[in-house]
Amino acid sequence: MTAERLVRASDLKRQRGWTDGLIGSLLGAPDALSPNPHGWRAPMRWFRWDRVADAERAPAFAARTAELPEGAAWRRGLPTRTWAADEVEGLEWLDDPARMALFLVPRRPRTRLRRTAAPEPEHVVLYPLAPFEVLRLF
Template structure:
């Protein structure tokens, strides 16, 4: 019998589990704790467990654990309840302010995009060749993205995607006027600038 190559199957380790009687910082977050509340009302953590997550090949730091009994005692303190209420109000204010900033930013970007009026003409391309019809204007879209960025300031990755989609919509609308067969574009529902939420200070 000839020799063969056999794959060695290494059993996958189960993810680390928080021991009974302890709460991880993520558990505290779900109960309404913030990093500041943890620092003020719990102080140093009671234990640690391995972190099952990795960032690339690097394993993240151990997860901090707090005794559930100590957490429950702190949650019954009036001072904690008052501080937690203030923290929730502050977070709500920050979220409202963030939504307002994003809405204002979106309106500013949309206004800059709408300044572009694509100048297109029907070229001798076969019916249905949507990509060929768009191809001559690819550089125009790139140029317009740069113009919007120069006027509005540095674009984040989500903002640049938003601007590109909006410019592509205007280009397709112009091409639909030039070619009888070109599909009329539809504005995507809920097309909004999505910005990654800031780090809220939580740590595992």
């Protein structure tokens, strides 16, 4: 497997116009995983370049690229960096990505909390009347 070229999922999204949904539906599970060098984050997902090229010829991907805005479409013409398997540190090949099931969790949209004026209390008691005695030391 050393002759195969690999591409990261983040490069697919940034350079090739992919989305997480397209990656999950057209590519499925990654071919390999590696530790993320940017701290305690999810492992980096690696896909074989031949699988990516086959998926980019699919009609679903062609419809997606037709919808890309002008600012993102120009990146598709640029070369995408690929790595050989021996160039990636800590690469762990998955057994059979075609037989793995992916469960994509959609992101919840961020909602803003609306600030409302607090209702005015009818009667504010700073020191509630409690049964206590004052102890005089002098």
